[in-house]
Amino acid sequence: MAERVVRIGMLGCGTVGSAVARTLHEHADDIARRAGVRLAIARVAVRDLGRERDVPLARDAFTTDGVAIVDDPEIDVVLELLGGLEPARTLALRALSAGKPVVSGNKELLAHAGGELEDTAHASGVDLAYEAAVAGGIPLIRPLRESLAGDRVTRMLGIVNGTTNYILTQMSEHGWGFDQALAEAQRLGYAEADPSADVEGFDAAAKCAILASIAFDARVTIDDVFREGITGITSADIADAARLGYVMKLLAIAELDDGDVSVRVHPAMVPSAHPLASVRDAYNAVFIEADKAGRLMFYGRGAGGDPTGTSVIGDLIRVGRHLVYGGRMQSGEGGTAERRIRPIAEAHGQYYLNLHVEDRPGVLAEIAEVFGRNGVSIERVWQEGAGEEASLVFITHRANEGGFQATLRELRERSSVRAVVSLLRVEGDE
């Protein structure tokens, strides 16, 4: 078969877009040989035509008019790398409605409007691919959707934000506080000047929604995801965790619980022998439990132009091949499963609680009674310090979040409990 050129219209030309353009240029022959299609970026929409860009593309390929690219009959595939909801959503829907496949690396778009995009792609019978939207350079969506299509994923624990993992790793390995680790992350370019999207867990929540939607064939948006960031984590928390054999990680968690979906992002103590515990610095990893396949983990670079660009190009090849050789992506032919999103109060978790208490006989019994009455069973408890410094430290069994929160409310009102020193969640224990 004669080699067929697939013409790409790229929306946005930032870090990832530039990396894609450079790699397609550099590896053009390799890709054509391996994939049987030649990928060419034909047009690029940018906001500022005047800006200098280090990309091997002709000046006249650039325009400020995204709609013109989407509508151009010469463009075979739209590559959306704008970030943010609009105009990405409008442009992607316009392309899909017109029967033009879309590759996107935009997590905000997919986490807010994934269902709408999937429906439109399905109705038009064209591909929508977004491997780059979650965990940058790690092949994750394709294995999850396709390799595991004959299995049932029951649980995912993901380190999907490199910035927070870098911060927590530094806190853990150097004993730094959060502010010092954040400053270092900002100095190295791992964190933005305004770090809230990362440290407050918004970025991880978007990825959690996308992963849960795929793993459970459900419609989950970022608004469904319970979210708690890492700004409250202290070096004392991390030291406590280490002493008990745990490492602190910001986890995106998606579980099936009696057929319902439970999705949440929060810091958690992970046992140090767990595969996720060894994921250091800005690396990402997603740990998956499935009925038949058992435990799987995918590890790699979660961000960066080149790694993320690799995922984009993998998708472009896939979509391009379908244009040339026929076929289409596996997604949603049979519709999604009807799944309820379980409110956080109905979720189940394991908890670490450090209470500053009165040091007198009977206090443990009094506190233990509160746990028991709220249905929270205690796995371990021990006293630390004495007198004015006395603490009781609890690790619970897996319990209902609502029951645990009720326990906590009651304990805060007891005079024997002077303060809640720290409350952490535990994930990944057997």
Place this chain on the structure above:
Amino acid sequence: MAERVVRIGMLGCGTVGSAVARTLHEHADDIARRAGVRLAIARVAVRDLGRERDVPLARDAFTTDGVAIVDDPEIDVVLELLGGLEPARTLALRALSAGKPVVSGNKELLAHAGGELEDTAHASGVDLAYEAAVAGGIPLIRPLRESLAGDRVTRMLGIVNGTTNYILTQMSEHGWGFDQALAEAQRLGYAEADPSADVEGFDAAAKCAILASIAFDARVTIDDVFREGITGITSADIADAARLGYVMKLLAIAELDDGDVSVRVHPAMVPSAHPLASVRDAYNAVFIEADKAGRLMFYGRGAGGDPTGTSVIGDLIRVGRHLVYGGRMQSGEGGTAERRIRPIAEAHGQYYLNLHVEDRPGVLAEIAEVFGRNGVSIERVWQEGAGEEASLVFITHRANEGGFQATLRELRERSSVRAVVSLLRVEGDE
């Protein structure tokens, strides 16, 4: 589109085949909904018709005649799970030549005759899929071939044999000798009565050949792979490694070295902070270095009916979808790359060498001179013990294997070197 049934002819019905049959039965509706195809095992070839099997298939689906299944016009896809080279090779080639897609989980077949099968599949324009042939339940071949198609893999380090990883983990965590750990592995069913395919590295070598062929677009067979098993590893070796911050693993290594392919299987000391170091027990993992994607790792169950069956079903869905919706797998449209297989003497490695030596001034200088003259540079050296018990322990920089072997030959002839206590390779250091 009306749901289309894809009729599978299965060759062999052992652990994996039975798991596939049970899962297809159990998850039939889920798979049909997600994948848009219904997979049905229509016929099964077995050696012994009389044997009782716990599979949800009608008695009259079974036959002893594999050729009849391959030739049956009602069969859409041939699933080859026979193991071994023949008759698997003849039957798979017959199916492919007749334009019938083949899914295989047979590593011996692919490691010996992968090129022949790929060529036949390509000539007939049909799919050949074998995700289950390497690292059982881990999606690996599909991400490697497709998600990374726009990148260049430069190196792979794989723990691809669960039996040896279980044995080495037990030796490391309990201080056991090889024999004791092997006996325990046999008792638990992780090792065969004749364990040589695992402990001598044949199984890992087959997988190494398959992975290298895919990662480097090359034709690598098991006979190209340098192989050294774990039977010579002592508890002292493992203790030495641990003391120096390393963990012992049997690695399958595939590298691009100046455009040549280097493939080898041998035990290696891996730094304990390396992601592969935390892969315990019978788990498998493959660590990949690529130009653009950087470092990736895929972790999971490398064997077992259900995990391996998941990979088989992922392939069946893929192949079935192509029959129903069009398209075909990405493999070899542009032919393979011309790559030389580099002999082991030309490979590069890092070495740990413990020499029992005469304890007198000048010995280190004498020995260091031999290293230097053979082009092997020393990273660290230290003395252990004294007098009759004196050892010199060396860790080299990355060096040419031929140069290192020449060093070793010379050292064995020196009167100052009483014995080579141990020689180990190091992999995964920065």
